Amino acid sequence: MNGTNNRLQEYDLSLKNLLGLNDSKYILLNTNLEQVTTGSCPHGGIHSAGPHIVKIDFSSSVNPLGVSRSAVTKLKKCLGTLSCNYPDPECADFKENLIRYLDGRISIDQINVGNGATEIIHNFARSFVKKAVIIPSPTFCEYELASRRVGAKAKFVPLSDWEIDPDAILDSAKNIDAIFLCNPNNPTGILSNRSIYKILERSNDSTKILVDESFMELTDDPKAHLSLIDKVSEFPNMVILRSLTKSHGLAGLRLGYSISHPRTARQLSMHRIAWNVNGLAQVAGIIALNDTQHLRRAKNFIRKERKFMFQEIQRRLKSFSTIRSDVNFYLIDLHRGNSLKLRDYLLRWKGILVRDCSTFRGLRKNFIRVAIRNHHENVALLRSLESIDH
Numbered sequence: 422m423n424g425t426n427n428r429l430q431e432y433d434l435s436l437k438n439l440l441g442l443n444d445s446k447y448i449l450l451n452t453n454l455e456q457v458t459t460g461s462c463p464h465g466g467i468h469s470a471g472p473h474i475v476k477i478d479f480s481s482s483v484n485p486l487g488v489s490r491s492a493v494t495k496l497k498k499c500l501g502t503l504s505c506n507y508p509d510p511e512c513a514d515f516k517e518n519l520i521r522y523l524d525g526r527i528s529i530d531q532i533n534v535g536n537g538a539t540e541i542i543h544n545f546a547r548s549f550v551k552k553a554v555i556i557p558s559p560t561f562c563e564y565e566l567a568s569r570r571v572g573a574k575a576k577f578v579p580l581s582d583w584e585i586d587p588d589a590i591l592d593s594a595k596n597i598d599a600i601f602l603c604n605p606n607n608p609t610g611i612l613s614n615r616s617i618y619k620i621l622e623r624s625n626d627s628t629k630i631l632v633d634e635s636f637m638e639l640t641d642d643p644k645a646h647l648s649l650i651d652k653v654s655e656f657p658n659m660v661i662l663r664s665l666t667k668s669h670g671l672a673g674l675r676l677g678y679s680i681s682h683p684r685t686a687r688q689l690s691m692h693r694i695a696w697n698v699n700g701l702a703q704v705a706g707i708i709a710l711n712d713t714q715h716l717r718r719a720k721n722f723i724r725k726e727r728k729f730m731f732q733e734i735q736r737r738l739k740s741f742s743t744i745r746s747d748v749n750f751y752l753i754d755l756h757r758g759n760s761l762k763l764r765d766y767l768l769r770w771k772g773i774l775v776r777d778c779s780t781f782r783g784l785r786k787n788f789i790r791v792a793i794r795n796h797h798e799n800v801a802l803l804r805s806l807e808s809i810d811h
Contacts, residue, residue: 462562463780465790466672476772477798479791482607482750484639484670485722489715492669492708499704508700515703515710519678522710526650530683533690536697538635538664538677543567544692545599545660545679549629553597557585558783559608561633564601565782573598579783580606583744585613587620599629605636608781608790610746612640617649621656628658629685635664635677638716639749641724650680657682660689667749668716669709674702723749726793733803738810744788752778753806755787763789763809771805 463469465480496503512534520527535541546554546567554568558577565575576597578589585602594600600620605612617632624630637648649661660681665671676698679689709715731743734753744752755763760777767773776790791802 462566465774465776467774470768470774474768474772475774477794477801478774479794479798479802480774480776481672482636482748482790482792483667483672484716484719485726485749485793485795486670486715486719488670488705489709489712491712491715492671492705495708496701496705500701503700503704506700508696508698508703510695510697512698512703515698515706518707518710523650523680527653527680528683531653531680531686533679533681533686533693534698535677535679535693536699536702537666537675538633538662539563540675540697541662541677541679541689542631542633543570544689545629545631545662546571546573547692548688550598555590555593555597555600557590557602557606559778559781560601560603561607562781564603564631564633568599568601577782580609583609583611585616585620587616587623590620591623594624594628597628599631600624601631601633603633603635605640605746605748607636608750608776608778608784608788609744609752610636610748610750612642612747618652621649621652621659624658626658630656630659631662632659633662635662635667636748636750637663638668639720639723640747641720653680653682657685660685665706665709668719669706671702671705671709674699674705676702676706719749723793726796726799727751729796730793730799730803734806737803737807740810741806750790750792753789753791755789758787760786760789766809767805771801773802773805775802 467475467478469480515534516529516532519532520529533541535544542563550568550571550573553574553576555576555578556564558579568575576593578586578593580586581589585606590600602617602620604614604617621630632649634648649659653659653661660679662679663677665676681689727746734741734743740756740758742754744754760779764775764777767775778784778788778790779786793799
């Protein structure tokens with residue numbers, strides 16, 4: 422990897438000067454872990470670097486097939502009406518369709534709908550977190566941010582072989598308000614079903630457990646849309662979180678939901694603001710839930726392209742290796758490389774944006790996270806990495 426580092430250092434990576442970035446864009450591009458403690462949380466996406474710079478965005482882990490065509494067609498027809506009327510503050514039609522999508526296994530009083538899953542994460546913290554929480558590391562930074570905003574301390578428990586460590590979490594679960602669990606985990610992309618069930622079985626009933634399944638429907642499991650839904654009655658302290666942003670490609674419209682015991686759902690809803698979900702998102706969500714073929718095609722596509730990328734990286738590259746994944750994104754180990762320099766190099770010279778993982782607590786500067794994109798774009802990433810591989 423020393424050759425790769427030398428190759429990267431041949432270039433002046435001052436994006437601020439060469440690409441004409443203003444100060445605010447440059448600061449966004451060079452985020453670090455300190456942001457979490459100062460009230461923000463670094464994310465990927467074209468706006469983390471500047472839309473005019475990014476040609477291919479591998480940093481956002483959304484459905485590679487995008488939004489359902491049926492949803493786009495419906496939105497075009499309804500745009501005028503939806504734009505001039507207030508949306509349903511209760512999202513009643515969306516909830517009814519969600520119940521059918523989940524095979525009638527839940528009731529309407531178990532559902533909360535949010536402006537993306539992130540809103541529900543913060544409402545969960547406002548509702549149930551007071552003093553301390555447990556968060557695996559590395560994982561999604563909004564759990565830490567939401568907890569700190571309500572004045573709570575976070576106990577970080579490292580993953581074990583890239584998976585959630587149930588014993589270590591349970592050993593630390595004294596005098597805490599909540600446990601945040603991401604399944605499959607972000608940024609590792611690995612499922613920990615058995616570990617999470619063990620934590621649910623052995624944890625104190627007074628400890629609320631948020632199980633973030635935002636990427637669950639993009640895993641290989643044909644019954645992933647049900648997951649732990651049947652266990653909500655068994656574990657009234659559990660809140661299951663889902664995101665149509667990821668699974669159904671609605672990142673720009675923002676739509677997420679949670680499933681929990683009715684009493685827990687009522688507590689959670691007390692922090693919801695009126696009209697938190699816009700009318701376009703509600704209609705798009707209804708169509709997306711009913712277009713099961715679109716999701717099925719996406720899952721098959723992800724499985725095929727992930728296999729292709731893993732095989733080709735192993736076959737063609739010496740300085741990079743993949744970490745196993747169950748979903749539509751994966752980690753690439755740069756061996757002795759620097760993730761920040763690699764991100765800046767790919768962005769400047771190739772227009773490719775990858776997720777620098779040095780901003781994830783618990784990950785070093787030799788990992789990047791990349792999403793599954795279409796085949797042409799995946800090949801472009803492969804060739805870009807190959808061009809600096811030594």
